[in-house]
Amino acid sequence: xxxxxxxxxxxxxxxxxxxxxxxxxxxxxxxxxxxxxxxxxxxxxxxxxxxxxxxxxxxxxxxxxxxxxxxxxxxxxxxxxxxxxxxxxxxxxxxxxxxxxxxxxxxxxxxxxxxxxxxxxxxxxxxxxxxxxxxxxxxxxxxxxxxxxxxxxxxxxxxxxxxxxxxxxxxxxxxxxxxxxxxxxxxxxxxxxxxxxxxxxxxxxxxxxxxxxxxxxxxxxxxxxxxxxxxxxxxxxxxxxxxxxxxxxxxxxxxxxxxxxxxxxxxxxx
Numbered sequence: 001x002x003x004x005x006x007x008x009x010x011x012x013x014x015x016x017x018x019x020x021x022x023x024x025x026x027x028x029x030x031x032x033x034x035x036x037x038x039x040x041x042x043x044x045x046x047x048x049x050x051x052x053x054x055x056x057x058x059x060x061x062x063x064x065x066x067x068x069x070x071x072x073x074x075x076x077x078x079x080x081x082x083x084x085x086x087x088x089x090x091x092x093x094x095x096x097x098x099x100x101x102x103x104x105x106x107x108x109x110x111x112x113x114x115x116x117x118x119x120x121x122x123x124x125x126x127x128x129x130x131x132x133x134x135x136x137x138x139x140x141x142x143x144x145x146x147x148x149x150x151x152x153x154x155x156x157x158x159x160x161x162x163x164x165x166x167x168x169x170x171x172x173x174x175x176x177x178x179x180x181x182x183x184x185x186x187x188x189x190x191x192x193x194x195x196x197x198x199x200x201x202x203x204x205x206x207x208x209x210x211x212x213x214x215x216x217x218x219x220x221x222x223x224x225x226x227x228x229x230x231x232x233x234x235x236x237x238x239x240x241x242x243x244x245x246x247x248x249x250x251x252x253x254x255x256x257x258x259x260x261x262x263x264x265x266x267x268x269x270x
Contacts, residue, residue: 005115008108013118023102023104024123030096045092048072048092068086070214085213090105090215091188091193101190103120103190107217107221114221116130117217130199130225134225136200145201155185157205157206163210174259174262181255191208191216192216192218198226199222207245208244208245209244211244211245228250229253231253231257233260234261
């Protein structure tokens with residue numbers, strides 16, 4: 001990697017580790033007064049906000065002129081040449097309940113293209129990272145998507161469309177269709193970790209509706225650099241805009257995408 005990108009990635013690592021330490025330290029220590037509802041089934045805690053501020057402060061200290069898109073505080077910042085896309089705590093509902101699946105997600109977009117990303121699991125101390133053209137890594141060791149080529153042997157990850165409950169019926173139809181054709185399905189509650197798991201070969205496919213850019217920017221480049229395919233529901237590249245994702249190994253993506261199109265074509269084409 002060139003020197004500039006090395007500094008970018010190093011700064012992202014430091015920000016993620018500091019935020020992860022704060023999250024880990026406060027697990028099980030929040031009260032009802034620390035929790036607010038953004039919308040139905042979508043929560044934010046004091047720890048989300050504090051972790052985000054840690055990340056922003058760490059990056060701004062190094063790159064004062066950069067822009068940000070962050071879940072809790074910076075929603076409308078201009079894109080600029082460099083824009084960091086941040087989810088300080090992906091899996092807030094899990095965190096609130098002490099369910100041990102949540103993560104920190106940080107990506108850097110340069111001229112509207114994501115060039116690096118990382119996802120940090122603070123409980124397992126696992127950091128997944130990728131830079132465009134350099135491959136994907138888990139704690140510094142290269143990872144690839146799995147070699148599973150038979151859908152019946154695949155493990156699929158997903159997330160329920162809690163932000164789009166109006167789509168629960170077609171989603172459940174899709175879930176049922178896929179369930180009969182795969183080994184099993186998992187719903188862990190952190191899309192960023194699901195995508196990182198796919199990139200590292202721990203699962204083979206992923207689909208979800210209505211995600212936000214901060215949920216998926218880092219995971220998207222992880223999958224691509226690990227040899228996987230990630231698209232929107234129409235098979236295109238607008239998943240950051242639509243939030244509707246189909247990701248899989250090269251051998252399985254076409255089949256999973258066809259299942260998605262069979263249910264959502266005409267309703268959500270992308």
